[in-house]
Amino acid sequence: MxxxxxxxxxxxxxxxxxxxxxxxxxxxxxxxxEIAELLTAITDKDRVLLFRVxxxxxxxxxxxxxxxxxxxxxxxxxxxxxxxxxLAALPPDDRTALFEELPARVxxxxxxxxSEQDRKKALALLSYPEDSVGRLMTDRYVTxxxxxxxxxxxxxxxxTGFDSETMAMIYIxxxxxxxxxxxxxxxxxxxxxxxxxxxLLDGHFACLRSLQDRxxxxxxxxxxxxxxxxxxxADGILMGIVTIDDILDVAEEEATEDFHKxxxxxxxxxxxxxxTLGLLFRKRIGWLLGLVVVNIFTGMGIKMFEGTIAxxxxxxxxxxxxxxxxxxxxxxxxxxxxxxxxxxxxxxxxWWRLFLREIGVSLCIGLVMAAAAFLLGxxxxxxxxxxxxxxxxxxIVVVGSLTGIVLPMALNRFDLDPATASVPLITSVAxxxxxxxxxxxxxxxxxx
Amino acid sequence: MxxxxxxxxxxxxxxxxxxxxxxxxxxxxxxxxEIAELLTAITDKDRVLLFRVxxxxxxxxxxxxxxxxxxxxxxxxxxxxxxxxxLAALPPDDRTALFEELPARVxxxxxxxxSEQDRKKALALLSYPEDSVGRLMTDRYVTxxxxxxxxxxxxxxxxTGFDSETMAMIYIxxxxxxxxxxxxxxxxxxxxxxxxxxxLLDGHFACLRSLQDRxxxxxxxxxxxxxxxxxxxADGILMGIVTIDDILDVAEEEATEDFHKxxxxxxxxxxxxxxTLGLLFRKRIGWLLGLVVVNIFTGMGIKMFEGTIAxxxxxxxxxxxxxxxxxxxxxxxxxxxxxxxxxxxxxxxxWWRLFLREIGVSLCIGLVMAAAAFLLGxxxxxxxxxxxxxxxxxxIVVVGSLTGIVLPMALNRFDLDPATASVPLITSVAxxxxxxxxxxxxxxxxxx
Numbered sequence: 092m093x094x095x096x097x098x099x100x101x102x103x104x105x106x107x108x109x110x111x112x113x114x115x116x117x118x119x120x121x122x123x124x125e126i127a128e129l130l131t132a133i134t135d136k137d138r139v140l141l142f143r144v145x146x147x148x149x150x151x152x153x154x155x156x157x158x159x160x161x162x163x164x165x166x167x168x169x170x171x172x173x174x175x176x177x178l179a180a181l182p183p184d185d186r187t188a189l190f191e192e193l194p195a196r197v198x199x200x201x202x203x204x205x206s207e208q209d210r211k212k213a214l215a216l217l218s219y220p221e222d223s224v225g226r227l228m229t230d231r232y233v234t235x236x237x238x239x240x241x242x243x244x245x246x247x248x249x250x251t252g253f254d255s256e257t258m259a260m261i262y263i264x265x266x267x268x269x270x271x272x273x274x275x276x277x278x279x280x281x282x283x284x285x286x287x288x289x290x291l292l293d294g295h296f297a298c299l300r301s302l303q304d305r306x307x308x309x310x311x312x313x314x315x316x317x318x319x320x321x322x323x324x325a326d327g328i329l330m331g332i333v334t335i336d337d338i339l340d341v342a343e344e345e346a347t348e349d350f351h352k353x354x355x356x357x358x359x360x361x362x363x364x365x366x367t368l369g370l371l372f373r374k375r376i377g378w379l380l381g382l383v384v385v386n387i388f389t390g391m392g393i394k395m396f397e398g399t400i401a402x403x404x405x406x407x408x409x410x411x412x413x414x415x416x417x418x419x420x421x422x423x424x425x426x427x428x429x430x431x432x433x434x435x436x437x438x439x440x441x442w443w444r445l446f447l448r449e450i451g452v453s454l455c456i457g458l459v460m461a462a463a464a465f466l467l468g469x470x471x472x473x474x475x476x477x478x479x480x481x482x483x484x485x486x487i488v489v490v491g492s493l494t495g496i497v498l499p500m501a502l503n504r505f506d507l508d509p510a511t512a513s514v515p516l517i518t519s520v521a522x523x524x525x526x527x528x529x530x531x532x533x534x535x536x537x538x539x
Numbered sequence: 540m541x542x543x544x545x546x547x548x549x550x551x552x553x554x555x556x557x558x559x560x561x562x563x564x565x566x567x568x569x570x571x572x573e574i575a576e577l578l579t580a581i582t583d584k585d586r587v588l589l590f591r592v593x594x595x596x597x598x599x600x601x602x603x604x605x606x607x608x609x610x611x612x613x614x615x616x617x618x619x620x621x622x623x624x625x626l627a628a629l630p631p632d633d634r635t636a637l638f639e640e641l642p643a644r645v646x647x648x649x650x651x652x653x654s655e656q657d658r659k660k661a662l663a664l665l666s667y668p669e670d671s672v673g674r675l676m677t678d679r680y681v682t683x684x685x686x687x688x689x690x691x692x693x694x695x696x697x698x699t700g701f702d703s704e705t706m707a708m709i710y711i712x713x714x715x716x717x718x719x720x721x722x723x724x725x726x727x728x729x730x731x732x733x734x735x736x737x738x739l740l741d742g743h744f745a746c747l748r749s750l751q752d753r754x755x756x757x758x759x760x761x762x763x764x765x766x767x768x769x770x771x772x773a774d775g776i777l778m779g780i781v782t783i784d785d786i787l788d789v790a791e792e793e794a795t796e797d798f799h800k801x802x803x804x805x806x807x808x809x810x811x812x813x814x815t816l817g818l819l820f821r822k823r824i825g826w827l828l829g830l831v832v833v834n835i836f837t838g839m840g841i842k843m844f845e846g847t848i849a850x851x852x853x854x855x856x857x858x859x860x861x862x863x864x865x866x867x868x869x870x871x872x873x874x875x876x877x878x879x880x881x882x883x884x885x886x887x888x889x890w891w892r893l894f895l896r897e898i899g900v901s902l903c904i905g906l907v908m909a910a911a912a913f914l915l916g917x918x919x920x921x922x923x924x925x926x927x928x929x930x931x932x933x934x935i936v937v938v939g940s941l942t943g944i945v946l947p948m949a950l951n952r953f954d955l956d957p958a959t960a961s962v963p964l965i966t967s968v969a970x971x972x973x974x975x976x977x978x979x980x981x982x983x984x985x986x987x
Contacts, residue, residue, distance in 0.1 A: 122743040124762050156764065259707070295570040313791065314572050316604065316784045318766050335783050336764045339790060343761065346794035347878050350801070354874035354962065355867065363879035364889055371900045375871050376907055382867060383911045386860035390919045393856040400855060407848060407855050408841040411970050412834035414859060419803065419830060419963040423823050426802035430795050431811035441812055452819045459824055463831045471838045514802065514962050515867040522859050 099132065106140055115144050123149060127156035130165075139168040151180035159192040160361050166201070175204040183209075184229040184337060187216040191226070192360070224308050225301035227341070228322050228331030231257045234264045235288055237271065242284035257319050257334055263292060270321055270329040272296050298323050301330050308333060309342045310435040349433055352510035353426060355379065378515065385519040389526050396530035399537060405472035406533055409480050410526075412467065416460055416484060417491030417525045418518030424449060424495030425517045432499065432509045442500050446493075453492035457485035479536050483529040490528065491521035547580065554588055563592050571597060575604035578613075587616040599628035607640040608809050614649070623652040631657075632677040632785060635664040639674070640808070672756050673749035675789070676770050676779030679705045682712045685719065685737035689730045696727075705767050705782055711740060718769055718777040720744050746771050749778050756781060757790045758883040797881055800958035801874060803827065826963065833967040837974050844978035847985060853920035854981055857928050858974075860915065864908055864932060865939030865973045866966035872897060872943030873965045880947065880957045890948050894941075901940030905933035927984050931977040938976065939969035 105114040118126065118141075126145070130138050130153065142165060145153060154162060154177050166174050178186065178201060190198045190213065198217075202210050212230070219225025233251050235244040244261070261279060263272040273296040274288070282291055297315045299308050299322045311320065318335045348358045355378035359366055366374075393400070400406060428445070431437045437445065464484040468477030495517045499509035553562040566574065566589075574593070578586050578601065590613060593601060602610060602625050614622050626634065626649060638646045638661065646665075650658050660678070667673025681699050683692040692709070709727060711720040721744040722736070730739055745763045747756050747770045759768065766783045796806045803826035807814055814822075841848070848854060876893070879885045885893065909929040916925030943965045947957035 120742075122745070124745070124764075128762070156762075294568070297570070297572070309787070309791070312784070313787060314576070314604075316572075318783065335766065335787065336760075339757070339761060339783065339787050342787060342790050342794075343757070343882055346790075346798075347882065350794075350798065350874050350878045353798070353801070354870045356871045356875060359875075362884040363875050363893075364885050368896055368899045368903070371875075371896070372903045375868070375900070376904050379864060379867055379871075379904060379908060380911055382863065383860065383908065383915060386863060387915060387918070389859045389863075390856040390915065393859070394853070394919060397852050400852060401849075404845050404848060405842070407858075408838040410855075410858065411837045411841070411862060411974065412831065414862075415830065415834060415837075415963070415967060415970060416827060418966070419827055420823070422802045422962060423804045423827075426798050427804060427807075427811050427819075430798045434791055434795065436810040437812050445811075448816055448819070451816045452823070455816070455820045456824050456827060460827060460831065463828055467831060467835060467838065470835070471842060514870060515863070518866070518966075519863060522863060526859065 123152040126153045159189045224299045224303045227333045232332040234262045237289035241282045269327045306345045312338045349510045355513045355515045389522045392526040399534045408471045414525045417487035417521040420488045421491035421495030421517040421521045422514040424492045428499045449496045453489045457488035461485045479533045486528045487525045571600040574601045607637045672747045672751045675781045680780040682710045690732035717775045754793045760786045797958045803961045803963045837970045840974040847982045856919045862973045865935035865969040868936045869939035869943030869965040869969045870962040872940045876947045877957045897944045901937045905936035909933045927981045934976045935973045
């Protein structure tokens with residue numbers, strides 16, 4: 092933050108006047124996350140210039156901290172040899188995230204720049220479906236065998252290097268590389284060096300499956316309070332680990348996606364700040380147009396009741412209130428259910444109870460709203476209008492709320508994303524039903 | 540998952556038939572997170588019985604894994620001495636989370652059960668404002684002094700115990716306990732034992748402030764990719780650390796709160812599954828009633844144009860389409876902005892550019908929507924109606940979108956929560972403006 096706001100002009104001046112040694116001396120004293128943030132705030136041309144000033148190890152660290160969008164832009168400007176170096180230094184999980192964002196053609200070219208071993212690793216990770224746990228895996232973990240002694244295991248650890256964050260847990264595999272247990276590093280360090288690893292084990296371990304949805308991984312991490320979890324394939328073979336810092340990113344990205352879906356915005360995949368006008372248009376227009384079609388039915392519904400409207404024009408003045416209230420109550424119910432499904436709070440066993448409770452909640456809400464609507468109907472119309480509006484309000488709020496709760500549940504039951512039951516969709520469905528309810532009740536009261 | 544779904548009946552049978560030794564033998568083989576999940580799926584009475592079967596260390600671990608709601612219910616049923624034991628074993632940050640959920644009276648009673656030292660610690664943590672970083676702090680960290688040698692530091696580490704996850708980073712403090720630097724454990728372990736700590740330091744460290752909003756902490760963790768961050772007070776004195784597993788919970792909770800606010804549901808603070816009918820009613824009715832008041836203006840707007848409506852009744856059939864479209868476009872814009880503010884993607888420097896871009900985006904969307912509306916107007920009315928509807932559509936979509944973008948920005952500018960610019964509020968404001976625009980354009984075209 093300091094760099095970006097206070098020193099940006101000075102840094103750019105050093106850069107533009109070619110005083111690169113001075114710039115390098117200054118910049119290597121700055122923490123890498125600050126430099127990364129700085130790189131997102133300058134032009135594409137300046138970004139390359141500044142990136143080239145960084146010493147190799149710092150450049151690698153800064154690159155790994157950049158969002159894929161900016162990694163991509165930087166790669167476009169760098170020479171082939173520079174790209175090769177930067178890619179080689181990128182951890183496997185960050186590499187997958189970058190490749191995901193690139194057009195297939197560019198990914199192919201970049202894969203060609205990797206070493207044989209790295210290419211194989213990258214292709215293996217990319218072979219997992221998008222949004223699966225497999226795509227998040229990294230290989231900074233240590234495995235030991237149960238028949239080893241503690242001192243053997245410690246030797247092995249020293250040889251494989253030591254990453255104090257991801258190696259807080261050691262994984263135990265059998266001769267077929269199947270994950271059979273996990274062991275806290277602390278327990279290993281405190282154990283008698285001559286003891287067998289198998290004596291330290293308890294047979295419990297938490298793990299993720301490589302094909303599992305990454306959104307589920309967030310809930311598994313929250314349940315176990317661990318900083319890394321091992322990932323196994325369908326045969327139980329250990330494929331890699333997922334670390335909690337990536338899971339925090341997943342949680343934020345998945346929440347953002349759900350927010351946008353609830354408001355019928357298709358996933359942007361870039362930050363709002365960097366979205367172009369054209370992208371925003373394409374991501375927003377689809378559903379809006381689709382909902383116009385739904386409105387054909389609302390319009391036809393109203394036309395069916397033209398006689399009633401002509402007889403009592405004041406009814407029209409209260410139409411937005413009724414439709415709005417039904418939609419709002421439905422939006423509340425839908426949002427509660429969509430978020431609860433996403434966080435794993437509720438499952439298919441809870442549907443029935445939630446549905447019954449919603450009938451109760453929406454009836455209470457509807458009755459209070461009806462009292463308010465009665466006053467408003469009286470104010471803008473007559474006692475007769477007030478009565479029509481009040482009765483309609485209860486029915487519309489209950490129907491809207493139940494639509495809001497049933498639609499996401501049904502989508503989830505058919506393995507579709509419950510967030511597709513967006514607020515505008517609920518509102519539009521509630522509109523059709525609301526119009527029919529309102530004018531039917533009005534017709535009934537007016538003509539009897 | 541296995542426990543809850545497959546073994547629940549067997550466990551309950553052992554419990555109810557009093558075969559407690561058999562039950563204990565079975566249950567101690569299960570991982571603590573599974574037992575914790577199991578405890579949330581059974582009745583209050585069974586929960587206490589099963590909890591009492593657990594051996595002490597397992598009971599403590601299971602208790603710390605429970606949601607505060609269930610911790611609270613368990614505490615209500617346990618004897619005073621049991622509560623004392625469980626509380627003593629709870630980490631300071633989990634204790635704060637539990638106390639936050641309890642009525643002040645119960646918190647007072649529980650504080651009385653703590654040791655003098657724990658009580659002081661708990662009171663200090665509770666003195667931080669709700670939703671501040673201070674409330675998340677724990678004390679599982681190690682500090683060393685810069686003038687110490689590496690071997691002195693390692694001795695100190697051995698003495699203070701070793702938690703391999705939170706001690707991946709060691710903190711450096713000066714004689715006034717001010718945080719001056721941080722040091723990776725890995726670097727310390729690999730250093731020459733006779734070297735001075737100060738020789739290993741680079742003067743960079745990331746930290747949180749104790750009074751900072753906890754939502755901001757999520758973004759700091761994402762920026763630095765660390766598993767724990769130190770927390771300092773206004774004088775730079777090290778007060779504690781915050782760990783990433785708590786930050787993952789904060790990210791999920793804050794997202795849930797924003798989801799609910801966007802749909803005008805006040806924060807529930809319990810999971811949807813455990814919310815009572817009364818609670819849901821109270822959290823949902825307020826805003827719905829408030830929006831009725833907003834609808835007075837929509838109704839009055841329509842009444843102003845009763846002459847126009849009488850002259851061309853088909854206009855009413857298209858009212859829901861226009862109001863709906865304006866509201867939907869506004870909901871999209873508002874949701875994009877609210878989420879981007881929450882994730883720190885955009886700041887006050889970006890307002891002007893976002894506003895101008897939204898004018899462009901909403902004009903494009905409005906024109907496409909107008910084409911669709913023209914067809915629908917023709918279908919349900921006449922060419923004249925179609926023309927009125929098309930022109931209104933462009934204006935209403937632009938006005939709705941700009942309302943959606945300006946309202947959360949303005950709230951944020953005045954340090955209010957941007958998520959208060961909920962979808963129903965945007966929709967209601969767009970309704971009023973939409974009615975005035977639609978019928979004004981209609982009057983203008985009809986009477987000229």
